[in-house]
Amino acid sequence: MYIGSIDQGTTSTRFIIFDKQGNQISVGQKEHAQIYPHAGWVEHDTNEIWQNTQEVIGLALGKANLSVSDIAAVGITNQRETTVVWNRHTGKPYYNALVWQDTRVGNMVAELAKEGGADRFRATTGLPLATYFSGLKIVWLLENVEGLRADAEKGDAIFGNMDTFIIWHLTGGIEGGIHITDVTNASRTQLMDLKTLAWDDEILQTLNIPKAMLPEIKSSSEVYGEARGVLAGVPVAGDLGDQQAALVGQTCFAQGEAKNTYGTGCFMLMNTGTKITPSNYGLLTTVAYQFGNQPVNYALEGSVAITGALVQWLRDNLGIIEKSSDVETLANSVEDNGGCYFVPAFSGLYAPYWKSDARGVIVGLTRYVNKAHIARAALEATAYQTLEVLEAMEKDSEIEISSLRVDGGMVVNETLMQFQSDMVEVPVVCPAMIETTALGAAYAAGLAVGYWKDLDDLKQNWGIANTWKPTMETEKRNKLHHFWKKAVSRSFDWEE
Numbered sequence: 001m002y003i004g005s006i007d008q009g010t011t012s013t014r015f016i017i018f019d020k021q022g023n024q025i026s027v028g029q030k031e032h033a034q035i036y037p038h039a040g041w042v043e044h045d046t047n048e049i050w051q052n053t054q055e056v057i058g059l060a061l062g063k064a065n066l067s068v069s070d071i072a073a074v075g076i077t078n079q080r081e082t083t084v085v086w087n088r089h090t091g092k093p094y095y096n097a098l099v100w101q102d103t104r105v106g107n108m109v110a111e112l113a114k115e116g117g118a119d120r121f122r123a124t125t126g127l128p129l130a131t132y133f134s135g136l137k138i139v140w141l142l143e144n145v146e147g148l149r150a151d152a153e154k155g156d157a158i159f160g161n162m163d164t165f166i167i168w169h170l171t172g173g174i175e176g177g178i179h180i181t182d183v184t185n186a187s188r189t190q191l192m193d194l195k196t197l198a199w200d201d202e203i204l205q206t207l208n209i210p211k212a213m214l215p216e217i218k219s220s221s222e223v224y225g226e227a228r229g230v231l232a233g234v235p236v237a238g239d240l241g242d243q244q245a246a247l248v249g250q251t252c253f254a255q256g257e258a259k260n261t262y263g264t265g266c267f268m269l270m271n272t273g274t275k276i277t278p279s280n281y282g283l284l285t286t287v288a289y290q291f292g293n294q295p296v297n298y299a300l301e302g303s304v305a306i307t308g309a310l311v312q313w314l315r316d317n318l319g320i321i322e323k324s325s326d327v328e329t330l331a332n333s334v335e336d337n338g339g340c341y342f343v344p345a346f347s348g349l350y351a352p353y354w355k356s357d358a359r360g361v362i363v364g365l366t367r368y369v370n371k372a373h374i375a376r377a378a379l380e381a382t383a384y385q386t387l388e389v390l391e392a393m394e395k396d397s398e399i400e401i402s403s404l405r406v407d408g409g410m411v412v413n414e415t416l417m418q419f420q421s422d423m424v425e426v427p428v429v430c431p432a433m434i435e436t437t438a439l440g441a442a443y444a445a446g447l448a449v450g451y452w453k454d455l456d457d458l459k460q461n462w463g464i465a466n467t468w469k470p471t472m473e474t475e476k477r478n479k480l481h482h483f484w485k486k487a488v489s490r491s492f493d494w495e496e
């Protein structure tokens with residue numbers, strides 16, 4: 001028997017089948033369209049995503065010559081915060097999904113911050129006011145889609161992140177689909193109280209969001225229901241936001257263990273145990289996971305919005321590379337960044353700055369600078385942003401990070417990984433299985449049905465594939481860091 005995992009990410013949807021040792025047996029993957037109706041707006045067509053989800057499940061099963069009866073359970077992991085509202089009787093979405101990177105609620109952030117400041121919901125939710133989280137995206141939909149508020153108040157229009165949306169469809173949709181989410185996803189809406197793990201009535205009232213539209217909050221690992229359709233009969237038994245899933249996939253179960261995932265954005269999470277650790281240095285406090293009825297584990301998180309997305313931007317918007325992997329060759333065709341720094345504040349700046357009004361800048365330009373320096377500056381930006389998050393993480397947790405566990409699509413880039421190690425001045429360690437996100441959701445589902453016994457069982461599956469050690473002279477590293485900080489300050493206060 002095997003475990004299936006649906007990974008509904010920002011750029012694509014995957015279905016991966018794992019065996020007991022955590023080996024990938026088969027994968028089906030499909031990209032979906034990124035929709036940019038205006039500057040700063042990012043949307044997804046959720047009908048396309050549900051269609052793709054069903055296709056990739058069929059694809060992966062077919063490739064491995066497996067049938068649904070070979071799958072002991074399925075877990076779901078997802079791009080977090082991305083917000084969709086649909087009608088429970090027709091299944092039709094009221095609007096495209098508003099993607100986590102979308103900045104259209106910038107004015108609401110400024111308005112709300114006038115009373116109580118940017119941290120007014122932080123004590124309850126662990127999150128600062130920002131365009132990033134689901135709550136304000138729901139408010140935008142309620143205020144801008146005709147008839148939606150009335151339907152939401154009746155409980156006909158229901159909200160979900162992509163986990164909720166997929167689980168609802170997977171378990172029958174208009175014919176009895178279950179409307180649930182897990183504690184990790186709920187912790188990213190800015191509507192859940194971190195202590196009680198319930199929707200917070202005061203915030204719902206302030207934002208005027210009807211409670212009837214919200215899903216029931218469950219643990220990350222339990223049998224929620226049974227799939228119908230493509231996975232008919234398979235227990236749906238795991239649900240984790242993708243960055244929390246990567247933490248689980250990397251088996252960071254002990255307090256102080258951390259990982260950094262390099263995808264569209266970069267997300268460093270440190271397990272802080274069963275204790276809520278507030279941040280004073282610009283990180284988020286969030287739920288790490290909850291397995292069944294065990295106590296919940298919390299995490300500190302440093303979220304960076306644009307890392308791999310910058311490589312895509314060089315490819316799609318500037319056309320200076322043909323495919324993502326070309327960025328490494330181009331960057332290596334010059335010795336250094338030529339004095340050029342690229343701050344990709346395309347969605348404002350997330351951790352540790354939380355500046356919704358920042359926008360991207362390329363600075364240090366002279367006639368000497370060419371496209372290779374820009375490619376290098378783009379790669380370096382990922383490493384500098386990670387360095388700043390790591391520094392904040394060490395201060396907030398009072399734990400020194402002695403090595404950095406990494407995963408995600410960008411870790412194949414050796415130049416970046418070496419530069420990353422030089423910047424953070426500790427070894428960067430990559431496991432053999434880099435699909436840790438999908439693996440984490442598979443672990444959650446497998447634990448719920450007894451496929452894996454306990455966390456020790458999972459820990460045995462983790463092994464190192466690569467390590468990069470720091471080699472750069474400290475003086476050179478400090479100079480680069482100094483200029484990066486100057487560059488960041490140039491991106492502030494742009495949007496009005």
Ligand SMILES: Nc1ncnc2c1ncn2[C@@H]1O[C@H](COP(=O)(O)OP(=O)(O)O)[C@@H](O)[C@H]1O
Nearest residue numbers: 009011263264308309311312324325408409413
């Ligand atoms: N060789 C490479 N060098 C740098 N970035 C890369 C490379 N290959 C892929 N990427 C970037 O990695 C990202 C894809 O990683 P993935 O983990 O699949 O992301 P996500 O889960 O966010 O969709 C893309 O943004 C892509 O530009």
Ligand SMILES: O=P(O)(O)OC[C@H](O)CO
Nearest residue numbers: 009010079080263264265
């Ligand atoms: O889909 P990813 O891997 O880009 O992850 C997105 C994050 O969950 C956003 O918070």
